[in-house]
Amino acid sequence: MNDLKNDIQPLGASTMADMVESRLREYLKRKSFVPGDALPKEQELADALGVSRNVVREALSRLRMLGMIDTRKKRGMVLTQPDILGSLERVLDPLILGKNTLKDIFELRLVLEMGLADLIYLRKTPEDITALETIVAQEVNKQQKPFRVEHEIAFHGKLYQMTGNDTYMRFQKMLLPVFEYVLDYEIQVNGQADVGKVTHHDLVEILKTGDSEDFRRGMKAHLKPHFDRLKA
Amino acid sequence: MNDLKNDIQPLGASTMADMVESRLREYLKRKSFVPGDALPKEQELADALGVSRNVVREALSRLRMLGMIDTRKKRGMVLTQPDILGSLERVLDPLILGKNTLKDIFELRLVLEMGLADLIYLRKTPEDITALETIVAQEVNKQQKPFRVEHEIAFHGKLYQMTGNDTYMRFQKMLLPVFEYVLDYEIQVNGQADVGKVTHHDLVEILKTGDSEDFRRGMKAHLKPHFDRLKA
DNA sequence: GCTTCTGTTATGTCCTACAAAAGGAATTAT
DNA sequence: ATAATTCCTTTTGTAGGACATAACAGAAGC
Known part of the structure; x- marks a missing residue:
């Protein structure tokens, strides 16, 4: 290094x-x-x-x-x-960044996703839960492939918003394109990407009944395919 | 918003x-x-x-x-x-940033710290553990106040390095000054800051024997004073 | 007293000129 | 003929001057 x-x-x-x-x-x-x-x-x-x-x-x-x-x-x-993120926005283009940086950012997003739990449990409201349920309900309606990405964004985006941390939310949103880019690349090389066993619906259920540790475990399971990919 | x-x-x-x-x-x-x-x-x-x-x-x-x-x-x-972080570096000055942004960054660092566990357990080596033990050993030698910050940096810095993610590590390092700035301010207003019950030494022990969930729980306890402050 | 007009001033843009560095070409030496 | 050196060309870096434009300030007019 x-x-x-x-x-x-x-x-x-x-x-x-x-x-x-x-x-x-x-x-x-x-x-x-x-x-x-x-x-x-x-x-x-x-x-x-x-x-x-x-x-x-x-x-x-x-x-x-x-x-x-x-x-x-x-x-x-x-x-x-x-605007601290404004400058980042300009540079965070998957097409320009090097392979190592892309990989780093991919991991960074996983880290950020795992860190959601504590802030969410600090600030979630019943209205948030309702909103999440609405999003999940729309997912099952149209389970076609092309919409999956949109639903990912809607669901996870809502989660970031629930943290009440604007910088955190924007940061995640900026990282998303890079995340997808790497994902597409991986899929193209290694075949179809698996989806975790814990679904968005499951996560919402945990939010309603479980504690922050339960939620984090759920998120880990939800993201498991990505973590597995890091090992390879 | x-x-x-x-x-x-x-x-x-x-x-x-x-x-x-x-x-x-x-x-x-x-x-x-x-x-x-x-x-x-x-x-x-x-x-x-x-x-x-x-x-x-x-x-x-x-x-x-x-x-x-x-x-x-x-x-x-x-x-x-x-260099995606180069631009951030220029702007990330506690003296210039607004209060809200400072608070956001403070939280963001907590999130990043909580997300350490998975990457660390993916890549930690016996040498890393040894290095951590050395750092912890130096802490107990001189427990005076003024050195506490240095030890925080040394210990947590080593943790980031263990993730093998350069971007992650640099990002954390950049956030550190802001973190300290907010901390100093809080201490000045609310009196002395408590330190978590789980020490660096405990965390190393967990790294040796426990799994990633244990480590995360330990980290949560280590950072508990900070999380408590968010609630207020 | 309020509006309108005008003048001042600092930024935004353009132009020209030249120094310096870094290739490329030409020249010379072996 | 090849290699080293010198000179030339090109492109960026910097300087300085000029003028348009917008915004504010103060004067003039109602």
Whole structure:
């Protein structure tokens, strides 16, 4: 494993824009700006850093993409609360990611799925259960193949929502395409994928009567085919 | 909850750089470039898009920051495999994030910690156990306060490493500062934080003799103070 | 006092120019 | 003829200037 890459940081960002970006980030932190504060203007930054306005704009453009700053004409730029997952969204494309990363993310989603139990039992409401039952009822109605993925999303999506954790929910949703991508690939290579013995219906039943440990065991069984695949 | 923001996407990115960035991303995907492929030169892109080279450079600068492209003089630009967590790293600063997001991340880390069990039991080796025992042994030697955080990092860090999932490990490490930040805040407000009844030493013992469910139960007990805090 | 108009100002975009690096081609030496 | 060296070309990186545009501020008019 490449620990070096984590411990040592590549000194001297080659390009000016990189350096300015880093400087700006450091500047924001040091001055302990709070969201809403106004930043110096582009030209002032350029002068202070001794670079052209062009370079400053490249760096600002990056921060703007990450949602760290918001700029409006005349008013100048203001610091904003970044959307931490927004940047991930841009990069999380199954077609671009390497094989190892894809595998890592596949596993990561399994981990997240297994971790659902505690938060769900902390916050589930009777209405949630009803909603889940509705979703499950729709599943059995049309058991055709092409709809399976939709039902997976609906059911598991509802589970994430029940955690009341928005970041968690969005994160899971983002990971889904990668998950499916890997799944499709595996199926294509190793033949049809088995489905776990514990169904969505079973999981809802557990939610109604069992405790969080029961639920986790149920989820483990539900995901068993995926875990088995990891062993191979 | 703001579902709109997830379902509907803000049409027409206001600035040209935003549009070009989006177009470039779409272009890369449509042409199904693979890492190593060369991209058109800046001027060609500018001409094709009907914008100035400056705007193109801003967009490219963003992709470069995300690690999606790598540019070398003369050679042009080549597509690379992005470092998905690199972008997260830039934004994940406790001082900038909002209160809700901080809370979400705190919970997310608990979830990830609870999900450790399955991967660990899939891949743990006798050497790993030995390493853990060494770490635990060093803990009892100096039980002073200031070192507690270091030991937390050492112990849990080793656990992540045992999963063999690099992305998972890095992700956890990135979440750590936020976790500590929230923890410090809570302690400051609500007084001293309790420590779980199950210690690191106990967890190692479980790893040696118990199964993954035992370990998860142990971890739950280890983290119990944190989970209790969520209820309040 | 309220609306409207105008001017100022900072960002957004374009253009041109040039330095530097990195291939490629041409040239020279063995 | 092949290998090494030098020169040239090309493409990115950076600089600086120019102007459009939007948004705010203050003045003018009702």
